[in-house]
Amino acid sequence: xxxxxxxxxxxxxxxxxxxxxxxxxxxxxxxxxxxxxxxxxxxxxxxxxxxxxxxxxxxxxxxxxxxxxxxxxxxxxxxxxxxxxxxxxxxxxxxxxxxxxxxxxxxxxxxxxxxxxxxxxxxxxxxxxxxxxxxxxxxxxxxxxxxxxxxxxxxxxxxxxxxxxxxxxxxxxxxxxxxxxxxxxxxxxxxxxxxxxxxxxxxxxxxxxxxxxxxxxxxxxxxxxxxxxxxxxxxxxxxxxxxxxxxxxxxxxxxxxxxxxxxxxxxxxxxxxxxxxxxxxxxxxxxxxxxxxxxxxxxxxxxxxxxxxxxxxxxxxxxxxxxxxxxxxxxxxxxxxxxxxxxxxxxxxxxxxxxxxxxxxxxxxxxxxxxxxxxxxxxxxxxxxxxxxx
Numbered sequence: 001x002x003x004x005x006x007x008x009x010x011x012x013x014x015x016x017x018x019x020x021x022x023x024x025x026x027x028x029x030x031x032x033x034x035x036x037x038x039x040x041x042x043x044x045x046x047x048x049x050x051x052x053x054x055x056x057x058x059x060x061x062x063x064x065x066x067x068x069x070x071x072x073x074x075x076x077x078x079x080x081x082x083x084x085x086x087x088x089x090x091x092x093x094x095x096x097x098x099x100x101x102x103x104x105x106x107x108x109x110x111x112x113x114x115x116x117x118x119x120x121x122x123x124x125x126x127x128x129x130x131x132x133x134x135x136x137x138x139x140x141x142x143x144x145x146x147x148x149x150x151x152x153x154x155x156x157x158x159x160x161x162x163x164x165x166x167x168x169x170x171x172x173x174x175x176x177x178x179x180x181x182x183x184x185x186x187x188x189x190x191x192x193x194x195x196x197x198x199x200x201x202x203x204x205x206x207x208x209x210x211x212x213x214x215x216x217x218x219x220x221x222x223x224x225x226x227x228x229x230x231x232x233x234x235x236x237x238x239x240x241x242x243x244x245x246x247x248x249x250x251x252x253x254x255x256x257x258x259x260x261x262x263x264x265x266x267x268x269x270x271x272x273x274x275x276x277x278x279x280x281x282x283x284x285x286x287x288x289x290x291x292x293x294x295x296x297x298x299x300x301x302x303x304x305x306x307x308x309x310x311x312x313x314x315x316x317x318x319x320x321x322x323x324x325x326x327x328x329x330x331x332x333x334x335x336x337x338x339x340x341x342x343x344x345x346x347x348x349x350x351x352x353x354x355x356x357x358x359x360x361x362x363x364x365x366x367x368x369x370x371x372x373x374x375x376x377x378x379x380x381x382x383x384x385x386x387x388x389x390x
Contacts, residue, residue: 009035009139010057010138011035011059011138012036012037012050013036013040013059014046014064015059015088017061018041021039021041028134034131034135038053042067043068043072043076046058047067047072047079050080050083051079055080055083056139057083057084057137057138058084060076060085060087060102061113062098069087069089073106074105077106084138085102086107086108087107087109087110088110088113090112092239096242100244100247104213108211108355109209109210110236111130111133111237112240114126125297128300132329136329136356137210137328189367191346191367191370201321203228203265203316204230204231205230206231206325207234207305207308207309207322207324207331207332207359208326209234209331209358210235210326210327210328211327211355211356212234212327214355216232216325218379220248222378222383224253224254225268226268228268229269229288230271231265232271233303233308234272235301235303235304235331239275241258241272241275241303242258242274245270248272254269255269255270257269259273261290262284264284264288265281265288274303276302277292278294278295278308279293279308280308281308281312283315291311299329299330300329301329301331305335306331308335309335309336309339310338312339313335313341318343320344320345322345322347323348323382325348325349325354325378326349326353326354326356326360326375327354327356327360328358329359332362332363339368340368347369347371347381348360348364348372349374353374354375
């Protein structure tokens with residue numbers, strides 16, 4: 001098998017339908033810097049292909065003969081641990097359940113596959129989402145460590161994995177802080193801890209995408225006992241978000257629902273944006289309720305984080321805490337600006353613990369964050385900061 005240019009994103013398509021493999025292959029090969037090196041009708045052939053050549057991306061179907069996608073994932077990762085596996089399945093409850101299991105096994109993202117070839121051709125949206133996802137996840141990122149924080153700021157260098165105790169040292173500072181960033185030699189500018197913020201927040205907003213479900217499963221258990229509503233936008237298609245809500249409730253014991261039109265926010269309850277709709281907030285008398293919007297995508301997504309944060313900032317002002325978790329692109333960056341402008345606070349997941357440091361990286365570089373933390377430290381930070389969510 002002939003190797004392609006090092007700059008090319010190398011893709012394998014694994015699907016038991018030869019027609020689907022052909023259509024997906026044409027879409028991917030027509031995009032600049034992408035190349036489908038091989039295809040496979042089942043997981044066993046995919047493993048054999050991977051042993052012959054390194055790939056950046058595998059598009060993996062769920063249901064296949066000989067070896068299905070779920071069985072194949074750990075075996076593919078055993079051959080090439082850094083391979084990025086994207087599940088590509090139709091929108092059924094059974095496939096959504098299987099895809100969540102696949103994400104837990106090491107797949108990094110999921111794409112809703114059109115159910116017919118006519119849908120694939122008719123929807124440029126699918127082509128855009130497919131190529132955008134492959135580009136964001138499969139393109140190797142070039143990181144450097146050219147920038148070093150001043151010596152007196154080393155205790156809060158989050159990208160070096162500083163402890164929660166060291167992060168809390170920021171609380172006594174009244175000026176903006178800086179931390180080194182290993183992306184193109186830039187720096188993260190951390191906001192003063194209490195700038196424009198007073199008191200305990202009335203809502204916690206979370207945005208996530210690629211790698212987000214597993215990050216949520218690690219973060220949410222830390223929120224037990226929380227006395228404010230939690231709103232989450234996770235980039236996922238319809239059906240998948242309902243299954244995600246069910247799994248979160250089952251695994252964490254916290255009441256978790258998929259948002260619905262007119263649903264009031266409830267303290268201690270987690271509200272997840274439904275796939276296919278932006279989840280907005282509006283006032284209805286004294287209550288705050290959910291409003292669903294099926295308008296244009298933002299940042300190639302619906303639901304998107306930015307519209308959720310914009311609407312939340314208008315209602316809650318400075319009484320909002322925002323967390324941006326792993327994900328591709330920069331969804332959440334503009335919304336985080338609105339949160340900061342209203343006096344709220346934003347924290348982001350650090351690069352080392354993120355599957356893709358797109359969304360949290362964009363917010364961090366933009367200067368909206370009060371802290372940039374490893375995933376395992378975010379929950380304890382929320383509990384131990386002066387904000388006290390419980």
